Amino acid sequence: MKYLFGPVPSRRLGMSLGVDLIPPKTCPFDCIYCEVGPTTVKTRERREYIPAQEILAELEEYLANASQNPDYITLAGSGEPTLNSALGRIIRRTKELTSTPVAVLTNGALLSLPEVRREIINADVILPSLDAVTPALFEMINRPVAGLIIGALITGLHHLRAEYSGQIWLEILLLRGLNDTETELANLKKAIQKLQPDRVQLNTAVRPATEETAKPLTPEELAAAASFLGEGTEVIADFSGSVHPTFILTDSELLATLARRPQTARDLAEVLGMPLVAVMKRLDHLFREGRVSRSQRQNRIFYQTH
Ligand code: SF4
Numbered sequence: 001m002k003y004l005f006g007p008v009p010s011r012r013l014g015m016s017l018g019v020d021l022i023p024p025k026t027c028p029f030d031c032i033y034c035e036v037g038p039t040t041v042k043t044r045e046r047r048e049y050i051p052a053q054e055i056l057a058e059l060e061e062y063l064a065n066a067s068q069n070p071d072y073i074t075l076a077g078s079g080e081p082t083l084n085s086a087l088g089r090i091i092r093r094t095k096e097l098t099s100t101p102v103a104v105l106t107n108g109a110l111l112s113l114p115e116v117r118r119e120i121i122n123a124d125v126i127l128p129s130l131d132a133v134t135p136a137l138f139e140m141i142n143r144p145v146a147g148l149i150i151g152a153l154i155t156g157l158h159h160l161r162a163e164y165s166g167q168i169w170l171e172i173l174l175l176r177g178l179n180d181t182e183t184e185l186a187n188l189k190k191a192i193q194k195l196q197p198d199r200v201q202l203n204t205a206v207r208p209a210t211e212e213t214a215k216p217l218t219p220e221e222l223a224a225a226a227s228f229l230g231e232g233t234e235v236i237a238d239f240s241g242s243v244h245p246t247f248i249l250t251d252s253e254l255l256a257t258l259a260r261r262p263q264t265a266r267d268l269a270e271v272l273g274m275p276l277v278a279v280m281k282r283l284d285h286l287f288r289e290g291r292v293s294r295s296q297r298q299n300r301i302f303y304q305t306h
């Protein structure tokens with residue numbers, strides 16, 4: 001699979017089949033907390049970075065062979081999915097192919113463009129992020145492409161709320177000493193009250209980030225921020241992954257991932273963000289315990305549950 005990843009267990013979306021619309025790492029932002037690494041192409045130019053036809057062919061093949069549908073098909077990936085100018089076509093065709101709801105993860109940078117909103121509103125859930133309201137903090141945390149200002153991003157979110165009747169789940173990623181101050185939390189609270197998202201989801205930098213300055217809050221601090229921001233705010237940070245990426249998934253979650261479709265160790269390592277060697281060791285262990293089987297196809301070893 002070139003553009004699909006998973007399904008992977010996601011705290012926000014259950015078993016989520018990821019669809020990458022953008023080559024790594026193309027984004028209008030270069031967030032200091034990004035887990036994918038530094039942005040190599042910082043742009044807000046929209047074009048068909050990956051042809052819709054190729055993405056949809058892969059999705060069609062997956063859906064035709066899948067024994068079970070994922071909970072969501074999530075347009076996301078290692079960059080900003082709204083940069084793909086075929087976004088609207090991809091959402092529409094996906095909805096023709098399956099009744100599985102479509103989610104879009106976005107940093108919101110392009111939501112000020114009417115055409116982007118016209119395309120994205122066919123999704124069932126939109127998950128935009130908003131990390132700061134104060135321009136200096138926005139610059140410091142998200143490091144946007146030149147000319148992109150936080151006021152325009154927030155206006156785009158307002159327009160989206162007015163034009164879209166589906167679910168908006170707003171993610172805020174809090175960083176120690178930056179956007180976790182009383183003042184910025186109060187600014188964010190005011191913005192949330194105006195934006196009226198259906199959910200507010202708090203996160204922090206629990207995994208290795210692009211910059212060391214991206215420091216996480218503790219679970220207690222996040223809980224306090226959630227209660228300050230008000231009813232309906234939930235903490236989604238997964239602290240189980242903070243010790244070492246190897247511990248992101250339990251064996252039963254790994255087995256659930258494999259139960260959906262056979263995967264190679266390399267597929268799993270990419271999908272789970274774990275080192276290949278660690279994945280191979282765990283698969284070997286599960287194989288020796290008789291909990292997964294192996295088969296060879298086209299010189300590749302696939303693992304699956306029985
Ligand atoms: S918006 Fe997302 S992909 Fe882009 S730099 Fe920030 S965290 Fe990384």
